Amino acid sequence: MEKMATRQAYGKALVEFGAKYSNLVVMDADLSKSTMTAEFGKAYPERFFNMGIAEQNMYAVAAGLAISGKTVCASTFAMFATGRAFEIIRNSIGYTKANVKICATHAGITVGEDGASHQTFEDIALMRTIPGMTVINPSDGVSAKILLERAIELDGPVYMRLGRAAVPVFYKEDAELEIGKGSCIRDGKDVTVIATGIMVGKALEAASVLAEKGVDARVVDMHTIKPLDKEMIVKAARETRGIVTAEEHSVIGGLGSAVAEAVVSSCPVKMAFIGQRDVFGESGKPDELLAKYAMDVSDIVRAAEGLL
């Protein structure tokens, strides 16, 4: 299976969208070679702004550009975008409903060797508490491109979470993906795995393992965490015996919490939560870290079996 990092798809798509959307402006904070915005910078130097290592100002300036009519994609690592610049994003982008797409890369533990200071597990939780903020976490390279275009076409603030590590591509280029609509990529009647971002690929693998064990697992790619597709979640709660959520994010405040909020208020069902368990990460290879911190295929399988 072809592999591609969602950040790589993002960088490539930006170059394409630069031609299509003349209003598009891209910003970066001295990480353009890592976030992949450098390609856009080469293609459209007049519409690319490197703001230096100053994330707070980058997002304030992004707000000013957007309020003046630009569509802005402003990138850095997820840690520094949502952590360091949180209050600027909240007040200057969220409160003003500025048309800024916070396209943050290197999210989660698969940053790998850089270690705990760069591994963010809090970003989804932080971003989804901001009123009016759309939160998107694409699962593969193809969906990253499709959802990026949807985000560009949406007038308002968007947080898009992108990863460093190459992950399998399973969507076809003509996939019909909409912001706010989950994507049921494998049907099943026994248990549902609702996953987001790079954990969707792991969930699909887990479903194959479960099938060998005679368990029919449904897999939902919840690429949009806000607004959340409650309908699809409640349907899963009604039709299967339990829900496992899987995210490369803290089990506190992210996808799992959002799904639980939806489930308890309409159709309570047993749940299990795969994610970072309220601890900091460490250096290591992405796969080693996913295994050590219980976000691997086997962890999803075990969690699903525990619900049956």
Add this chain to the structure above:
Amino acid sequence: MEHKVLEDVARNIRISVVKEIHAAGSGHPGGSLSAADIVAALYFDEMNIDPGNPKMEGRDRFVLSKGHAGPVQYAALAERGFFPKKDLESLRKIGSKLQGHPDLRKVPGVEMSTGSLGQGFGAAVGMAMANKLDGNTGRVYVVLGDGELQEGIVWEAAMSAAHYKLDNLVAIVDWNGLQIDGPNDEVMAVKPVDKKFAAFGWNVTVIAGHNFEQIRGAFAAARNCKGKPTAIVAKTCKGKGVSFMENNAAWHGKAPNDEEAKQALLELGGEW
């Protein structure tokens, strides 16, 4: 325009500031009054704006980065005809467009929602960059407090404005020397403000911030400065125009009671 006209406008703005904050029962009179002359000169002389068409293409933009001085911006907007002066009474009241700190989504003529210090400056940099990108000749004016200069983002923004040669951007520092907890020099020294901006690559002028000749002269000089943003460090008096508020940090964020408001209006020549 005669300086006298601007003096009258500034006096009316100060009267409105006192009335607004008194009616609200809370707010920030000191820093609103210190910026009144600068704001009057911008809205009534310097800026190309149209109260009948607040979103006019090619307009100049004003950002009040020291958003707690919202009452002075509201007073200027009302004085200029962006909305009725009567609306000023609704400051800080539930359902009002006049929030405790300016909200661009609610008030015609407000270009940026501010209140959290330093961010308006960054947004103003973005607006100036957008104008450059579009070949739009509109200029951007941003007013900062002196205490606000303690925010790190201010210097990130200053660096970026010089880097991108934003000669369409003018930052005015309302240098009244006082912040909530006391004098800048005691809380966290910000001096030398002029040298700091110069070191960051800005064209810098220091002026007397209640002298219209100097205020207008600085704006005119800023227009002629090419390739650099301009910082106007305006020496002002906190609470200017109301004797008991002048140079008193206690009036940073306190509303006058009936008696104090009456006295303030008497001094300003306004009606109670």
